Amino acid sequence: MVSRVLPSRLLPLLAVPLMGIGLAACNDSNARTQTPAEAPARAVVVETVRFQPLNGERTFVGTVRPRIESDLGFRVGGKVAERLVQQGERVRQGQPLARLDNADLALQQAQAQAELAAAEVNLATSEAQDHRTQELRRNGWATQATLDQQLARTAEARGRLDRARRTLDLAANQLGYATLVADTDGLVTATMAEPGQVVAAGTPVVRLARSGEREAVVAVPEAMIERVRTGTATVSLWSNAGRTYKAALREFAASADTATRTFQARFTIQDADDGVVIGMTATVTVGEPASARVARLPISALYSDGRGPSVFVVDAATGQLALKPVKVAGYEGREVLLAEGIAEGDRVVAFGVHKLDASQRVRIVETRG
Known part of the structure; x- marks a missing residue:
């Protein structure tokens, strides 16, 4: 076999590919020996759980009025x-x-006094004449008819005196009025x-x-009649919104106002103090007495993996997620009403729940509620 020696000018050209192969091999080796980097915490928006009555509370604006107010x-x-x-x-x-101005009334009283004096004199004269007529009748100088007529005149004089006394009393009353x-x-x-x-x-x-009870008077729409009659009420004043008074429905109008088609309701403000002043603006809040309590969250907070509705609860300290099954009490618009599965104060992920995994770490960027 004849060996051939490559020309020296070809050696640099062959060295470049060989070096690339060697570097690639080194990179693959390093990649196999490095540990994977930890995934960054995902930013989430959470909503704080607050429980409230299922049917909610209704507020009505009214005014503070006395229970009894009279035009004198x-x-x-x-x-x-x-x-x-x-x-x-x-x-x-x-x-x-x-x-x-009692000038005329004083004159009427004086006139009544004069009439009384005249009636007294007339009666005294008539009674004296009775004695003389009776004496004449015993002696045979007067007939029985004459005696009867005199006695009748005396009875009339006595009646006139009674009328004069009543007239004086009336005149005195008129003057007092x-x-x-x-x-x-x-x-x-x-x-x-x-x-x-x-x-x-x-x-x-x-x-x-009149001094005493104070009431909050409000106008109630027709749709709220039953709730107002059966619910529990509290009253707060605009001048002191932090103070709340218990209230009780005392009177409900039998018919609606012809102009507003609302019914007037009067709530007695219990334990009203000097801060409850007539004419102040008041807010009457009416709630159901035995209503179930629910938490209102956005519908977007619900997560479903085929095993029922759940929500992601965030541990604010560690950023860990916990998937908790919940019981849905109903829906209202864009809100879901949750009855069980979460607790007061829990922080629930409000958006993007279907892109989360319970093993992920998250960080809270915004808290609502």
């Missing part, structure tokens, strides 16, 4: 001489609120007459809210 007016007509109270003033029982007084402790909420105004008997002059 004079029991006689006349010209208002003075008004003694202002709107917003607290008054006591028996305190004068306004007065009429010229002063309007508070019939109970309360708060003046409105004044409807000014000095110089002529008012008829019964015309409202002062509106008085």
Whole structure:
């Protein structure tokens, strides 16, 4: 065999491919000896679990009103001489609120007194005549008919005296009615007459809210009638939203308002303090008394692998996922209502659950709820 020697100019050309093969072999060896890098934590958005009544709570905006509010007016007509109270003033029982010009009423009382005096004199004269007529009848100087007529005149005089006494009492009452007084402790909420105004008997002059119970008055739509009647209620004031008062339905309108087609409901505010002022804006919250509690989550938080609905719960400390089966109570719009399987305060992945695996580590980038 004859051996051939390659020309020296071909050696560099052969060396380049051989070096590439050697480097590739080294890279493959290094790749087989290195450990795989740990996958980075996946960013997730979570929602905090908050349980609430299944049927939820309904709120109605209303105003604080007294349980009893009366329009007070004079029991006689006349010209208002003075008004003694202002709107917003607290008054006591028996305190004068306004007065009429009582000149004519005083004259009527004086006239009644004069009529009474005349009736008394007339009766005394008639009774004296009775004695004289009876004496004449015993002596035979007068007939029985004459005696009977005299006794009749005396009875009429006695009746006139009684009428005069009643007339005087009425005149005294009329004079007393010229002063309007508070019939109970309360708060003046409105004044409807000014000095110089002529008012008829019964015309409202002062509106008085009795001291005691306070109520929240709201308008209830027709669809909420049954819930308002059977639910439990609380009241909060816009001026102090952090304070809540228990409330009880006291009165529900028998018919709807002709303009708004709503029903007026009055809730008694229990344990109302001085902070509950008439005219304040109040919020009445009505909830079901025995309603089941559920957690509301986005429908996108549900995960299903063919074995029933589940959710991914995140451990905020370690970033570990736990797939927990849940019981669905229903759906409302874009929300799912969960009754069991999760606890208050759990953090549930809200979106992209079908791209997760329970063995993955995650990091929370946003918390909702």
